[in-house]
Each structure stands twice: as C-alpha cells, then as structure tokens.
Amino acid sequence: MPSILFTLDDLRRILLEAAGAEESVDLEGDILNTTFAVLGYESLALLETGGRIEREYGIVLDDDDLSDEITPGDLIDAVNTQLSATEAQAA
Amino acid sequence: MTAPVVVTGMGVAAPNGLGTADYWAATRGGKSGIGRITRFDPTGYPARLAGEIPGFDAQEHLPSRLLPQTDRVTRLALVAADWALADAGVDPSQGDPLDMGVVTASAAGGFEFGEGELRRLWSKGSQFVSAYQSFAWFYAVNTGQISIRNGMKGPSGVVVSDQAGGLDALAQARRQIRKGTSLVVSGAVDASICSWGWVAQLAGDRLSSSDEPTRAYLPFDREATGQVPGEGGAILILESAEGARARGAEVYGEIAGYGATIDPAPGSGRPPGLAKAVATALGDAGVDAADIDVVFADGAGIPELDRVEAEAITELFGPRGVPVTVPKSMTGRLYSGAAPLDVACALLAMRDGVIPPTVHTDPCPDYDLDLVLHQARPTQARTALVLARGYGGFNSAVVLRAA
Numbered sequence: 001m002p003s004i005l006f007t008l009d010d011l012r013r014i015l016l017e018a019a020g021a022e023e024s025v026d027l028e029g030d031i032l033n034t035t036f037a038v039l040g041y042e043s044l045a046l047l048e049t050g051g052r053i054e055r056e057y058g059i060v061l062d063d064d065d066l067s068d069e070i071t072p073g074d075l076i077d078a079v080n081t082q083l084s085a086t087e088a089q090a091a
Numbered sequence: 092m093t094a095p096v097v098v099t100g101m102g103v104a105a106p107n108g109l110g111t112a113d114y115w116a117a118t119r120g121g122k123s124g125i126g127r128i129t130r131f132d133p134t135g136y137p138a139r140l141a142g143e144i145p146g147f148d149a150q151e152h153l154p155s156r157l158l159p160q161t162d163r164v165t166r167l168a169l170v171a172a173d174w175a176l177a178d179a180g181v182d183p184s185q186g187d188p189l190d191m192g193v194v195t196a197s198a199a200g201g202f203e204f205g206e207g208e209l210r211r212l213w214s215k216g217s218q219f220v221s222a223y224q225s226f227a228w229f230y231a232v233n234t235g236q237i238s239i240r241n242g243m244k245g246p247s248g249v250v251v252s253d254q255a256g257g258l259d260a261l262a263q264a265r266r267q268i269r270k271g272t273s274l275v276v277s278g279a280v281d282a283s284i285c286s287w288g289w290v291a292q293l294a295g296d297r298l299s300s301s302d303e304p305t306r307a308y309l310p311f312d313r314e315a316t317g318q319v320p321g322e323g324g325a326i327l328i329l330e331s332a333e334g335a336r337a338r339g340a341e342v343y344g345e346i347a348g349y350g351a352t353i354d355p356a357p358g359s360g361r362p363p364g365l366a367k368a369v370a371t372a373l374g375d376a377g378v379d380a381a382d383i384d385v386v387f388a389d390g391a392g393i394p395e396l397d398r399v400e401a402e403a404i405t406e407l408f409g410p411r412g413v414p415v416t417v418p419k420s421m422t423g424r425l426y427s428g429a430a431p432l433d434v435a436c437a438l439l440a441m442r443d444g445v446i447p448p449t450v451h452t453d454p455c456p457d458y459d460l461d462l463v464l465h466q467a468r469p470t471q472a473r474t475a476l477v478l479a480r481g482y483g484g485f486n487s488a489v490v491l492r493a494a
Contacts, residue, residue, distance in 0.1 A: 016155070018159060019159055020154065020156040021155055021156060022156055023154050023156075040156065045222075048223060051218060054218065
C-alpha cells in the first residue's frame with residue numbers, strides 16, 4: 001500500500017472540480033461499482049479527471065485506466081497501484 | 092420552396108437587460124448598459140468601455156456538469172436557448188431529434204476560457220490545460236452545446252461573418268426549415284470581454300477610446316469616433332408557419348426576406364454592397380421600400396461607415412422616408428449577437444407599437460435620416476428591416492413581417 005492513499009472522497013472531489021455531476025446521480029451514494037458511463041461521465045470528462053489526478057499526485061495513468069466502461073473502484077485501484085510504483089521507484 | 096418561416100420564441104441576454112422582459116423594458120425606456128469594464132482591469136488599454144451583462148450567475152441556470160466545460164458565452168447561449176424554447180412552448184424531449192436543428196452565428200467563440208487555458212499552458216505546462224479546451228473556445232461551441240443539451244440532431248451549423256453573422260444564421264435556419272426540418276434554434280450570442288478578446292478587438296482599430304459612456308458610441312453623430320463592444324445577443328426559435336399554426340404556437344412574426352452582399356475591394360471604385368443587400372431582401376420578401384415601416388440600422392458609429400449606411404437608406408427610402416433606430420446604442424455592439432437581438436427588438440416593437448430610441452446621438456445633419464432619438468416613438472409598424480454589417484465587407488439585411 002502506498003503511504004498516501006487515493007480514496008473515494010478524493011475521487012469525488014476531483015470529479016466535481018473536473019466535470020461536475022449529473023443532477024440525477026448522487027455522487028455521495030454507493031458509486032464504487034457503477035461504471036462512469038452510467039454515472040454520466042464521457043471520455044472527455046474522464047480525460048480531464050485523469051489529468052487532474054496526475055497533476056495532484058505526480059503519477060502517470062494509462063489510457064486504459066480512464067475508459068468510461070470502468071468504475072470508480074477500478075480507477076481508485078489504478079491510481080493507488082501507480083502511487084505504490086512511484087514510491088517504490090523513489091525509495 | 093418559399094414557405095413562410097416564423098419566430099415563435101426568443102431568449103435575450105443583453106447588457107441593459109437579462110431576459111426578454113427586462114431587456115425590452117430597458118430598451119423602450121432608453122436605458123443604456125454601457126459602462127467601464129469590470130470583467131478585467133482595462134487601465135492601460137486604449138479602450139475601456141463595454142456593455143457588460145450584470146448579474147448573470149450560470150450556476151442558477153445550468154447543471155454543474157456543464158460548468159467546467161463552458162465559457163461564459165456558451166453559458167449565456169444555453170440559458171438564452173432554454174428561455175427561447177420555454178417562450179415558444181416547446182419541450183424538445185417530446186420532439187423527433189432529427190427534426191430539430193441548431194444554427195447559430197459566432198464571431199469569437201469562448202475567448203475567456205481559452206485565455207485561462209493559454210495562461211496555464213505557458214505558466215504551468217501542457218498537462219495543466221483543460222481537456223475541455225478542445226471545444227470550449229471553438230466557434231461552433233454554442234451550436235454544439237445547445238444541440239447536446241436539447242437532444243437536437245437535425246441540420247445544424249455555425250455561421251462566421253462577423254457582425255453580419257447573426258442575420259446570416261437566421262437565413263440558414265430558414266433554408267433548413269424550408270427543406271423540411273420542423274424547428275431550428277437560431278440567433279447568436281457573443282461574449283469576449285476579457286483581456287485576450289479585447290486585444291483581438293483592438294486590432295480591428297474601430298473601438299472608441301472615450302471614457303464617457305454617453306459619448307463613446309454615437310451612430311450617425313458628427314462626433315462619432317468609434318464603437319463600444321458588448322456581450323450577449325438573442326436566441327430565436329424558428330419554425331414553418333404551417334407547423335407553428337398546427338401546434339397552436341404564438342407567433343412573433345415572419346422572417347420574410349433576406350439579402351447579403353460583400354463590399355467590393357477598397358479602391359475598386361465600385362459602390363458599397365449594402366443597398367443591394369437591402370434590395371435583395373425586399374425582393375425576397377415581395378415588398379417595396381414603401382412597405383417598410385421602420386429600419387433597425389447597423390449604426391457603425393464610424394463616420395465613413397455611417398455615411399455609407401445613411402446613403403443606402405436614403406437611396407432606397409428617400410430623404411427622411413422611414414423611421415430609423417439603433418437600439419444597440421444602449422448595449423454596445425454585440426458582434427454576431429447584435430443582429431438577432433435587433434430582430435427580437437423589431438418583433439417586440441411591432442407587437443407593442445413602439446419604436447425604441449437611439450440614445451446619446453446628436454445626428455449629423457449631412458445624413459437625411461428620420462432617426463428615432465432620445466425616447467420611444469409610437470408606431471403602427473407591420474414590416475421592419477434589420478441591417479447588419481461585419482468587418483471585411485459583410486452586408487446582410489432581413490425583412491420582418493409582424494404576426
């Protein structure tokens with residue numbers, strides 16, 4: 001596990017800054033296993049979200065980490081994997 | 092096909108009034124919205140006045156999903172489109188997506204958004220540039236976002252011909268309706284009062300350097316020294332007259348005629364093209380000059396351009412032959428948004444029997460125009476002419492017939 005953990009609350013905050021939220025979707029609800037497409041985020045919204053995560057956490061995500069077919073849970077795992085890798089490299 | 096095309100809804104965002112009711116009350120009352128720029132610090136720029144829309148809070152009107160991806164100009168256009176559709180009594184979710192289109196005009200696109208992203212690019216690096224910059228700056232962005240928000244997938248596009256574009260877009264919308272599309276959202280909104288947009292406008296060398304809001308933009312005045320830009324415009328709902336009648340829609344009036352020309356190259360010795368654009372629009376509408384009850388002039392506020400327009404009007408209508416007004420003297424020039432706003436204004440003027448005034452102007456006696464000055468004038472007008480000219484020689488004219 002990386003020492004800085006990327007959490008669902010971190011993702012919620014960045015999603016709202018990057019792309020807002022659909023009025024019919026409760027971001028505060030249980031969204032971990034719902035795809036981004038169902039949550040109302042298209043590829044450009046995820047590109048912007050991914051860019052903000054990369055800038056804030058100093059990591060680089062793969063294009064595959066940002067498809068609208070994945071879920072917030074998938075993206076959180078991908079970010080934490082990159083954070084661990086980056087820390088291991090730095091150590 | 093020349094089936095009549097009518098206006099059934101309007102949404103207005105103007106410096107002297109946000110929403111049709113506020114704009115119209117201000118405009119018939121001669122209330123100006125021109126003042127010192129507040130959206131950025133204009134100190135040190137050669138022009139410092141503009142018509143800014145006060146009190147527009149996009150969050151009150153639009154979902155959070157749209158805010159990170161839109162410039163101010165698109166937020167204004169989306170809200171104006173919402174108002175126009177509501178005014179027309181149209182719920183787009185009930186329509187066939189392929190039977191509804193969007194044709195707007197644009198002169199600038201999302202400049203303020205683009206300015207912010209350029210600043211991030213050069214101060215922080217490319218990874219800090221918003222993914223939404225890919226379209227938020229673009230000329231077609233208002234058309235695209237109105238189309239997406241309202242599920243309109245019919246014939247759509249954007250017209251870019253500077254300040255004449257607003258009329259050219261209405262003409263294109265009319266063509267699409269005559270080809271069979273039931274409803275087209277048209278008109279235009281421009282808004283680029285930011286330091287980058289300002290520098291682009293300054294390059295045209297037409298802006299007034301006056302600091303006096305009542306002396307800066309004076310169409311047809313001997314003292315005219317230039318233009319004051321503004322932000323805003325109008326979105327209009329166009330439908331076939333037959334379709335509007337069938338659904339029992341209230342109609343403001345008909346887009347009865349249209350003409351457009353390009354001026355000859357400077358120094359060619361050939362005459363300017365404005366009079367021909369008007370003659371074409373009159374012919375298209377099947378009316379004579381004597382049928383025109385009021386002219387909403389372009390009103391450049393630059394002596395050589397004012398002279399061309401005054402001479403064209405006098406040539407066609409005779410000396411002081413028709414009431415002429417420039418309500419944009421109260422808003423500044425809204426680029427592509429100016430002409431659709433004038434169309435909305437002319438339709439309201441005919442509905443309510445009152446011609447709004449041209450403010451601040453002391454008319455140059457060389458121009459033989461019957462300018463409506465200082466205060467509104469009662470009218471029985473049933474047919475109006477709207478003129479618009481764009482930088483680079485664009486001339487457009489539209490004839491409107493009251494409902």
